[in-house]
Amino acid sequence: MVRLLTPGPELAKRPDEMIVPAAAKPCQAGVSAAAGRPSRVWLPLTWGDADTWKVLIPIGFFVMVVGILLAAAYPTWRVAVVALPALRQVVVFSFLRKRNVRMCLNVDEDQKAWFVVCVNSTLLLTTTLGAAVTGGIHSPLLVTLAAAYFATVLIVGDRRQTRLLLGATGLAVLALALLPTAWTGPPLGASLDSLLTAASVLGVGASLAPLHAVVQRRREDLARAREEMVSEALARAESLERVGSKLAHELKNPLTAVKALVQLGLRNPAEAASHQRLEVVEKEVSRVQEILQNYLSFTRPLQEVRPRPVGLGPLVSDTLVVLSARADGARVRLYAEGDATVEADPRRLKEALLNLVVNAIEATPPGGEVAVEVRPAEEGAEIVIRDTGRGMPSETLRRIGTPFFTTREDGTGLGVVLARSVIAQHGGSLRYESEPGKGTQVRVALPRASMRDRHAASAVGR
Secondary structure (H helix, E strand, O other): OEEEEOOOOOOOOOOOOOOOOOOOHHHEEEEEOOOOEEEEOOOOOOOOHHHHHHHHHHHHHHHHHHHHHHHOOOOHHHHHHHOHHHHHHHHHHHHHOOOOHHHHOOOOHHHHHHHHHHHHHHHHHHHHHHHHOOOHHHOOOHHHHHHHHHHHHHHHOOOHHHHHHHHHHHHHHHHHHHOOHHHOOOOOOHHHHHHHHHHHHHHHHHHHHHHHHHHHHHHHHHHHHHHHHHHHHHHHHHHHHHHHHHHHHHHHHHHHHHHHHHHHHHHOHHHHHHHHHHHHHHHHHHHHHHHHHHHHHHHOOOOOOOOEEEEHHHHHHHHHHHOHHHHHHHOOEEEEEOOOEEEEOHHHHHHHHHHHHHHHHHHOOOOOEEEEEEEEOOOEEEEEEEEOOOOOOHHHHHHOOOOOOOOOOOOOOOHHHHHHHHHHHOOOEEEEEEOOOOOEEEEEEEEOOOHHHHHHHHHHHO
16 A cells, blocks of 8 residues: 655644534534534524514515415415415524524534425425415415525535425425315416416515525635634644643753763662663653654754755765664664765754654564665655565554554654655655555655755746
């Protein structure tokens, strides 16, 4: 399996994975026993007082229809049925206006769609009843049945749930066509039928137009609220990062003092009886220092790069010399071959190589080997690090480069992250290839010129 690592750790996952304040109770519809947290319901519109007149448009339409029918001396109970959509609109408006849009940023899209379909199904039901008592399939109010479907599409788009509502609308029309004439009520006069048909078309259009405007504005509000919450989360993360960096800096000096005292004890013959324990203490202190150093490097991975012509062959050889003692302790052989020249910061690039080769040594069993090959490439150079270790399954390979993910008990999971950041600063890429039982191969691609030089050249060209 092959994985090409992106330049840095991804900040966000899915659009619906947002942080919701603990006070997000207006959108909670109960507590999930399995998850132990409140379940959420997305409420599509958060009507405020400024939007009241928009809600009055469909109410006013149905009130007008009721008035026309009463003036035409239509049976009273049938007129009362026609008034049901207006009553339904008042109930829905009273419910939705109490909700707060900011509290529903991380709701599941299917949950949102089901909620909207359920709400608008009541509109389909009431308009179907109104058409049924005013002529059935020949009712001038037949066009109002489409309002529920179009309103749902405006809010949640074309989805499986929306198409189900469209199917229900078709079934409602079929049911109206099958109604006996005796149930559909007395016929309306030609002039009254034409008047109500025209009013229905205009009423549906007048109802959907402001709904579209409101939904568009609410989506913009959602986007702004999501951006605000992401900014707040980033600010908290930066604050925690500063605290962590300060703490790491404060711990470095005491640890250095402790390590110096332990080393004095190891050199003191009088402490011979405690040498074994002191060696353990020294090892653990060194491990803590390495963890702190990795963390400090992780919190400031984008230090300035100072590129200059660098021979990669000598740089790789120096890196392996630094790690030779570690490789000898692990009984792993180190090899280097090849050479190429690129524009790079040798200090930062060596830091990246140290992390990658250390990982290769740690993954290789005693008696194995780690080979580092430098190859000239068309666009620059490639450094290939091969080990004869155990390799990685696809699940592990997918998580390589994730901060604090490691398969070693004493690892920090920051080595690959730091290497990736350095290589990305140079305009290069980092790719892992591995299979269980076949070892791992790391390919570092570097451009011939640094990113800074290339930007300067492009600026001159313009």
